[in-house]
Amino acid sequence: MRNIKLTIEYDGKRYLGWQRLGDSDNTIQGKIENILTQMTGEKIEMIGSGRTDAGAHARGQVANFKTNTTMDAAKMIAFLNRYLPQDIVVKKVEEVPERFHARYNASSKQYSYYVWNDVIPSAFERYYSFHYPQELDLAKMNEACRKLVGKHDFLGFSSLKKTKKSTVRTINELSIQKEGSLLHFTFVGNGFLYNMVRIIMGTVLEIGAGEMKLEAIEEIFEHKIRQNAGETVPSQGLFLDEVYYE
Structure with a gap:
């Protein structure tokens, strides 16, 4: 299984913060996970470096997720930025060691x-x-x-x-x-x-x-x-x- 690191930029004014919420899909994490699930055909759950509040922004949020997809980094970043809202942008996609953890590391x-x-x-x-x-x-x-x-x-x-x-x-x-x-x-x-x-x-x-x-x-x-x-x-x-x- 591959471990993929994302570096993400977003304008948070339309969103309820970073963290996925059970009663709303209007979060940064929720929007990205939905596209990752479509891209890989797997149920994807990301680990973020930390939460940002509703209305706050990021130039360099970091997250990672595990996947079995064989898609390369260039195709991943193109897919994500094609289907994500324009106020959420994935700036970098990298394959990292299995033990990398966006929050704990x-x-x-x-x-x-x-x-x-x-x-x-x-x-x-x-x-x-x-x-x-x-x-x-x-x-x-x-x-x-x-x-x-x-x-x-x-x-x-x-x-x-x-x-x-x-x-x-x-x-x-x-x-x-x-x-x-x-x-x-x-x-x-x-x-x-x-x-x-x-x-x-x-x-x-x-x-x-x-x-x-x-x-x-x-x-x-x-x-x-x-x-x-x-x-x-x-x-x-x-x-x-x-x-x-x-």
């Missing part, structure tokens, strides 16, 4: 979050950024980002309920680039908890707007209370850029 991930920081909203960026009209202090936000980098227990920056699994993660990079009214935040880390990027973003924005003090970050790490962190920002500004494997 991932060593780190890169996400982007975009904020449109202007009193006037953007007609073009509205599906791909969060409109935040308040004036922001970039120096304070950069300081907040520095405090968040490193190995910490991020439970207070997640929507997780009680869990027996470790909530310690390492953020290797959290940076901000300003391109006119568009702020581009880049996150690189060894793993991210449920809603972690969106809650960190809400916290950093509230610090930048003067609605929260920088010291709140240490308090959230110490007390691990979700309510002490910022709002969960909307999903449309979030992109999964790349999944890294050793």
Whole structure:
């Protein structure tokens, strides 16, 4: 049996997220699995590197699936991109070793979050950024980002309920680039908890707007209370850029 790795790009605004749902076929995973099942004549179930929320996007989501088909990679990618909706694109098809697992073998991930920081909203960026009209202090936000980098227990920056699994993660990079009214935040880390990027973003924005003090970050790490962190920002500004494997 062959193990096939897909690298996938999608615009998530029409979908209920990555993960297949039993009561709806309007998910990224569901759409791709349906086409893979048609292509191979087998019931295909993919393993994704992780879930993305409803409305979030990806430039480099990774998934793998097992199949007995003899179709080569070039024919697979042509078939998939012919029959998938235009807002889901398979960028690469590779045959990988049998033990490769898109989720368990991932060593780190890169996400982007975009904020449109202007009193006037953007007609073009509205599906791909969060409109935040308040004036922001970039120096304070950069300081907040520095405090968040490193190995910490991020439970207070997640929507997780009680869990027996470790909530310690390492953020290797959290940076901000300003391109006119568009702020581009880049996150690189060894793993991210449920809603972690969106809650960190809400916290950093509230610090930048003067609605929260920088010291709140240490308090959230110490007390691990979700309510002490910022709002969960909307999903449309979030992109999964790349999944890294050793």
